[in-house]
Amino acid sequence: MIKKLLIANRGEIACRIMRTAREMYIDTVAVYSDADANALHVQLADEAVHIGPSPAAESYLIGEKIIAAAKATGADAIHPGYGFLSENAGFAQAVMDAGLVWVGPKPESIEAMGLKDAAKKLMRAAGVPVTPGYEGEDQSVERLKKEAEAIGYPVLIKAVAGGGGKGMRKVDAAEDFEAALESCRREAKASFSNDEVLLEKWITSPRHIEVQVFGDSHGNVVHLFERDCSLQRRHQKVIEEAPAPGMDEATREAICAAAVRAAKAVDYEGAGTIEFIADASEGLRADRIFFMEMNTRLQVEHPVTEEITGVDLVEWQLRVASGEPIPLKQEDLSINGWAIEARLYAEDPAKGFLPSTGRLEYFLLADWSSRVESGVARGGEISPFYDPMIAKVIAHGPSRERAIEKLSKAISMALIYPVRSNSGFLWRCLEDADFQSAKLDTGLIERKYKELIPPEEPSxxxxxxxxxxxxxxxxxxxxxxxxxxxxxxxxxxxxxxxxxxxxxxxxxxxxxxxxxxxxxxxxxxxxxxxxxxxxxxxxxxxxxxxxxxxxxxxxxxLRFEPTGHHHAHDGDIIAPMPGKVIAVDVADGDAVTAGQRLMVLEAMKMEHALTAPFDGTVSGLVVSAGSQVQVEALLAIVEPKEE
Known part of the structure; x- marks a missing residue:
């Protein structure tokens, strides 16, 4: 068994892994950047090693530094968590070449599933149903446009190396294709160093269904049933649950069997997730559920599977990585009740979910849910350098209705300040009539966005x-x-x-x-x-x-306290957060119309378009492509059109 484990990650997942390691009497080593010197995962670990400056590209994404930290502390294994280097086959191989235990799948399995186009071809060969689309080598704009027209709009452009909603664009009409492709490629290049894309048919009533699989080095593969992750915004999951509402036993058996075939096709070891897109226009049916991709790591939403099965997936990871077989057989696994997870983020839903950074002076959650996974405590910092997750809140109950009720109660009492959060938005999602009656699809939040935004003032x-x-x-x-x-x-x-x-x-x-x-x-x-x-x-x-x-x-x-924007000119274009200007579409003197894109700001690996507030003329443009800007910096001014 592993004796000392280095966690090559940060935040809530690092803290989560440490909890299980402690229960298994395994010592833990944290790594941290400048921004994370006082982070919770550093405080919880038995040892901690500084690995570089705040940007992830100079710290958490430098595999050599992480392996060196493991060697220096005497760690005999590395757990990558999720994100960062978790699905980097080269890093996995380097860990193994250094004589360390890699808590994850074999590099060959990661590589096989790492590129979405190659993975789809492999899945077709394994008899796994795949979404209609194009995964060809010809990446020219002309060929991609032609294939999109052949598939039929709307289509989805996806980065072949993508994940987490990054490098994805829905295109509704041919005239929008080139601009969406350019944006998608730019984001994919920045996030994954690979700007190749594939095309998929856009499913009109889509539900996101995924299956947790687990393999070992003895040839065993089991599934731990499905999760429904249909409540999304910008292809990023907001609320996840297990099992999937409306899933009958025949459909469950079919989709889980397909997931096991997918895992066996790449000789999979460890925890993984097979993600499917379902055409739910006539309910969940086995003949309308298609393979999308495989995540060769532990998922953010793994707690809901743990809650309904009673399994500790991190413990399984550590045991299987140590050479042990999977602790349970398929016939020993069953579903107990219902579990729902909400992702609590430091972001402002009223401002398009822009991340909110700063000191978390207040962070109080009532103890109504069965579980809270957090990587930050009261007094901690929400950094602009990383994903702005505050916590995952998970509730388990004997029924879906009871699980929703417990989670809604917990979220209703969340007190978070001065950092903005999505907790009020989450409460409204949980209380939404369509969500409660399980009338789900991935477009629900987009359709009901205005209804789900909390009021500006209390009652x-x-x-x-x-x-x-x-x-x-x-x-x-x-x-x-x-x-x-x-x-x-x-x-x-x-x-x-x-x-x-x-x-x-x-x-x-x-x-x-x-x-x-x-x-x-x-x-x-x-x-x-x-x-x-x-x-x-x-x-x-x-x-x-x-x-x-x-x-x-x-x-x-008790006193009037003007905000920083109180005297701002209505046409001032202000940076909503720190970031880099990656595109400027206008020049001083240009006439613009309300809603027209003026520039694109990249922050936290996401692109944010800044648009004209009304018809007018651009003046006072102070940035160009490549400019680094701070929050609330003045970027340009739009003078209103004279009536």
Whole structure:
């Protein structure tokens, strides 16, 4: 058995692996960049090694540094987690050549499934159903356009080396194809150093179904049933669940058998996921489920499979990597109940899900779910250099309805500040009528985007509760506290900075951060004992209150506090986050129309188009392609068109 394990990753997955390693009495080694010097995974590990500057390309993606760290600390194995080098066949081989145990599939298996075009050809040969499309070697624009027309619009352009939603573009019409191809290739080159693409037929009622597989070095391969990951935005998963709603036993048997055939076709060892796209226009049917790709690693959403099977997949990984057979046979595995996972991100749904960075001064989650996987604690930093995940919140119950209820309750009480998060958005997804009735497809979020965005201000009921609770907890009263009235209150300035005395009326004016002023009554002596439905913790601070309502955190102040954008010109084009300008489409003096793309900002390996807010003329352009910019930097100005 492995004695000391180096985790070549960071964040929640590094912490997750360490938890199982500790239970197996395996020592752990963390690696970290400059940005992660004080990160949670560094604090949890038995040892930690600094491997370089903050950018991943100079630290977590340098295999030589990671192998050197393992050698220096006496580690005998490396677990790659997911992302970074987890599906890099060259790194896997280098680990093995260094005499270390690689906790993952053989390099040949990674390579076979690493390129989506080659993988599809292999799957066809193995009898696995594959989505109609084009995976040819001719990558010319002319050939790709011709193939797209032959497939029929809409089509999906996908980077052959892609993953995580990067390097993917849906194209609805022939006139949009070249621009989408250019953007897709640029993003793929930046993320995977490979700009080759394939084309797929766009499924009109798609559901994303995937099967967890596991193989060992003794020739055994089992499946651990399916997951449904249909709730997505920009091809990135938001909420995952297991099993898949509406999956009958015959269809389950067919899709899981296909997944096992796929794994055996590449002589697979360790944890892997076979991803399928289902045409659910007539429900889930075995003849309408097609292979998309294989992820040759542990998945972000693996906890839902663990919850319904009772299996620790990381323990299985470590045992199989040590040469042991899979602990259970297929007939020993069964589904118990339902599990749902929500990905809690530091991002602002109201601003197109732009990542939010900074210090996580408050991070409170009520203990309503069975499990929370986090790589950051209160006081930690959300860095602009990496994926902005705060935590994964997982609930398990005897039924889908109960699992949703538990997870919704946990998310409703999330208090996160000052970093923006998607928790309020997640709550609305869970409470959405179509989601609750399992009317799912990958376009649900896009169709209902506006409905799923939390309101900018809390309800009157929540404001009253927040003020009343704060007053109750922070004032000194007379001994006759059973029948309080304003005259019973001893004059004392409490933590919020306002006074209540004999002459004070029972109301205060609050300012909602980024919103309006609200006159709020509080009502002693009838203090409310319970919070309103969907309202989480309230935290009084010097000069303000934080309150969580249905997952959304609001900051309430007694004084007007203008935001940094309060006096900004309506036509100012401001950088929403730190990043690199990779394309500028306009010049000073150009006439533009509302919604026209002005430039593209790359941040966290994703492209963000900045557009004109209205018809007008560009002036004050201060950046060019290649410019590095900081958050809230002025990039250009659009002067409104004169009426």
């Amino acid at each position: 009157d009921e929540t404001l009253r509760y927040a003020v009343t609770r704060t007053v109750r907890e922070n004032l000194i009263f007379s001994k006759n506290s059973s029948s309080l009235s304003p005259s019973d209150v001893i004059e004392r300035e409490h933590i919020l900075g306002f006074r209540l005395n004999q002459d004070t009326e029972n109301s205060v004016t609050l300012y909602v951060e980024g919103g309006s002023s609200r006159n709020v009554e509080h009502y002693p002596p009838h203090w409310p004992e319970n919070s309103p439905d969907g309202v989480g913790a309230t935290v009084p601070r010097a000069g303000y209150i934080l309150v969580a309502e249905k997952g959304q955190t609001y900051r309430l102040s």
